[in-house]
Amino acid sequence: MTVRVNGRVVTPTGVVRQGCVEWDGDRITAVAEYPSVRDGHWILPGFVDMHTHGGGGHTFTTGDADEARAAAGFHLSHGTTTLLASLVSAPFALMRSATEAFAPLVEEGVLAGVHFEGPYLSAARCGAQNPEYLRDPSTDELSELIELGRGAVRMVTLAPERDGALEAIKLLTAQRVVAAVGHTDATYEQTRAAVAAGASVGTHLFNGMRPVHHREPGPVVALLDAPTVICELVADGVHLHDGMLTFVTATAGPDRAALITDAMAAAGMSDGEYELGGQAVTVADGVARLARDGAIAGSTLTMDAALRHAVNAGIPIADAARMVATTPARAIGLGDRVGALQVGLRADLVVLDDDLSVVRVLRGGSWVE
Template sequence: MGNLYLVNATIVLENSILEQGFIHIKDDKIETVGEMAVCPSWSDDEQVFDCAGMQYVIPGMIDIHVHGAAGFDFMDGSHEAFEGIAKALAKEGTTSFLATTITNPIEHTVDALKSLEKYSAQGTGLDVAEMLGIHLEGPFINKQQKGAQPESAIITPDAKVFREWQELSGNAIKVITFAPELDAQFELLQELTKTGVIPSMGHTDGSYDETMDAISQGVSHATHLFNGMKGMHHRDPGVVGAALLHDDVHVEIIPDGIHFHPDLLKLIVKMKGLENVLAITDGMRAKGMPDGEYDLGGQQVTVRDGTCVLSTSGSLAGSIVTMNQARLNLAKWLDLSIHEQIQITSVNQAKRLGLIGRKGSIEVGKDADIVVIGQDGEVELTICRGAISYERNGGGN
């Protein structure tokens, strides 16, 4: 740690682009942002990265729904796995994330939550992507829309179980994906809204009316829109219809070109506006690995040519898309400006998690989570809380 300078940079600020600028990072924070004409001199023992010839310097991306990468899964429950994922995510320009679980037997889920609490309490390294909390996907879901979630471990929504798990996690659970139509008297939903956890409808088979009722009671998020939920029908708009029509619902999307037709993004943005759309990867342990057979929640997944499916049923099972590729896909399919791209990959996530005061944009005083993008659109350098965690042509993690 210490002083780090990015110089000769094209910096994407919140509402403008600073050409020929510099960023001075001190320890883990952004100390100064300005024009090169006023950049202070630096000494030989300070780190300097020359951004001349690079495309952009942007805020670090935030993935609020990722299960694993680099051969590891958060359900593995080990420090090695957590650190391995955090290092791999930094390579794709992700500087912070929610560790996402999958439906599993209760004892396995408990072990994973305890291990994640211990990892968080110890403090993640400053040179890897930061764990911001936990996204609990399942087990309170509908078997009719289980997707790649193991059916044998699915249980009825239970507020008491959630309270126990939240305590075990050190209050780290920030989002829960559940089927609200199975939540009797909305007891779990009431607990989530009371404690500030984001209630997300996913793996749900609710009707349009049931879903609209749940939204009126506090559901404010939809997990990987279109996937793992009742779709639109002309006599029942379903979960998808309710999510698109209600202004207060934020929606996750997996922009890999596999989970839904890219042109549906145009419909989503027209209905929701960019401010309510959050890019996620739903990445699994095969991300960054060769094609082959991999485990997900105790089930075998076949990964081939960018597609992940359960070997037994052929159901889609997560993805291997990176956040940077998701950004590039969104830019291509929706003709997004660089500011619109970072809104869907950084700003909206920081706001959703209540962290916009320290993440989501390049601003003095905020965490030094920064990504340098090369002319080919790929990640050249990732800085996580002031420390270089990945350098494309110079090693890093």
């Protein structure tokens, strides 16, 4: 049975001022413009969060399936219809058990995949990653995780300057796993070598990276300059100044800039004491920081809040819609299934009011309670 929702539809090519989206079952069957439609709600594609560690008091980082299901449900209520469960640096035993626990959730569709942010990261740029677990990339570990996950492992963030990183990137891309550059002290040249080897994502650009210098551009410039790389941005006003957010969006374009939450369990919760990767985190005024040294420890962001922040910073809503859905879907290899209001894709959409607050969420053709 065909169902329809009317409003101001944001398509991959821009805004249809008055129109509708129709679906039958779990697939979009039509996106049309109807001048007679006067419903004022915005209709955007379901958000795609390619980097989140938890939310609603629940975490992905312990590898617990019930926690993961609850965290995904929290973000779904904020319009995120597709997400990767991001882990932090951990012993291999936890990486293995988390892969085993999350693989059924990927098969079920609760998760779109697993993202290992670490442990193959720079000690000098570890940020809120636990330095105790950092080590050089291991192709043996990665091969085992990929085989164990049966398609669940979708992205791995690593530092290209570590021994064995280029071999790991080549292995990942050969297995259709996204290789991302992050938490890195790499030079411009080392980062370019990683991109040449197949790295295609910059993990939360600027954060956990050697800063830009006019005599040593470092990883940020190398990633921005690479046409094949999609750059993650945390649009919360804490990780990035709004001027940098709009600069990167203008430089890379909305087709190469993806908004992420980098959220931890404290997203949607009150200020207080939390935990991330075995480390104590204090949340004050909605900002999460490590108790030991004050390093930013993820965020309390949701994707609808990231969209609002980007629009308020001056990014046009059609561009921002690509950055919260279309671009991240393409970055993680799901652009042919989700991320846009387009005929044949999964019927995922978010209805927003004039303030860009969530009114309703549709996932797979069913309204979310």
